Amino acid sequence: MVNINRIVAVVDDDESVRRALKRLLHSFGIQVETFPSGEAFLSTLSSGASCHPACVIVDFQMPGIDGLELQRRVGPTGVPIVFMTVHDDPAVREKAVKRGAAGYLKKPLDDAALIRAVEKALELPVLAQSELSTNFS
Template sequence: MVNPNQIVAVVDDDESVCRAIKRLLHSEGIRAETFSSGDEFLNTLAAIPSYRPACVILDVQMPGINGLEVQRQLAKTGVPIIMITAYDDLAVRQAALAAGAAAYLRKPFNSAILFKAVEMAIDGSSPAPPATP
């Protein structure tokens, strides 16, 4: 169960995706903050050392720093990461999961899969849900 005081960070360059995920999480009582780029998210982490989301939902393909690079930079923090992408690539999926992603979801995904992935990522449950078809 997700603690209502926990925050999930959503990092995606598509504003409509950020809004949709934030609404979905809010409907389940989960607080979310959105970031339009990997750079913006990493800058926030650097500027506010006390900021630590319970989980990060991270788009793979973004301008500037892509999702895999953000994941690499977060590796030492232990923050669980759920990768999302509209352009599934087996090598990228394998790299993300090998680097410790809690889940890898292909857009569009349904809300039940998203909620389960977030819950499992935050609770540290395993195994991660499979990539969506």
Template sequence: MVNPNQIVAVVDDDESVCRAIKRLLHSAGIEAETFSSGDELLNMLSAIPSYRPACVILDIQMPGTGGLEVQRQLAPLGLPIIMITAHDELAVRQAALASGAAAYLRKPFNAAILLKAVELAINGPLRP
């Protein structure tokens, strides 16, 4: 279960995707904040150093700073990142996962799979 005080940052240049993911997370009791670009998230993190989402859902292809570059810039913060994309390319998938992405999902994705990915990204894998 995700702590209700934790916030998930959703970064996608498609407003309808942000809205849908935010609504899905909210229905599962997870707070979400949306950002229309990687630059917008990076600026928020820079302007408010105490802002730390529990997880970032990050689109790969966006205008400005793309998802892989945002992932690279977020790496020192140790934030779990779930990459999402409409254009699945093997090299991009491998780069994202090699750089530490907690999950890589192709749009459109199943709601239950996204929720499970968020839970695992925040809480880590279940230990016996």
């Protein structure tokens, strides 16, 4: 089943990364919403705002809520998560994959690998949109 909702959320504390990923994904016809932190992303979801992503690309290492914590909170919704990180720690990678990560990529990102991971994630079924704004604590 292919998701008809092709909004991808990009969560990264680096504005230049958010901007570059938004341009890249737009060039493939994918709508993007960007967030500077895990807290901002979760706040938007819990507020019932119109952003209900089909996939989340998240930087593992961020101040506040890091990628693994974001995955823990979003996991029950079924929204696939693609991790990106500068520090490839095998223990962290293993934990993310065991929790169902749709991808785990090292920075600097290989554009083709990122697009493949996102396209794969967009093909995964996602729970009903009404379930996306619950269970974020």
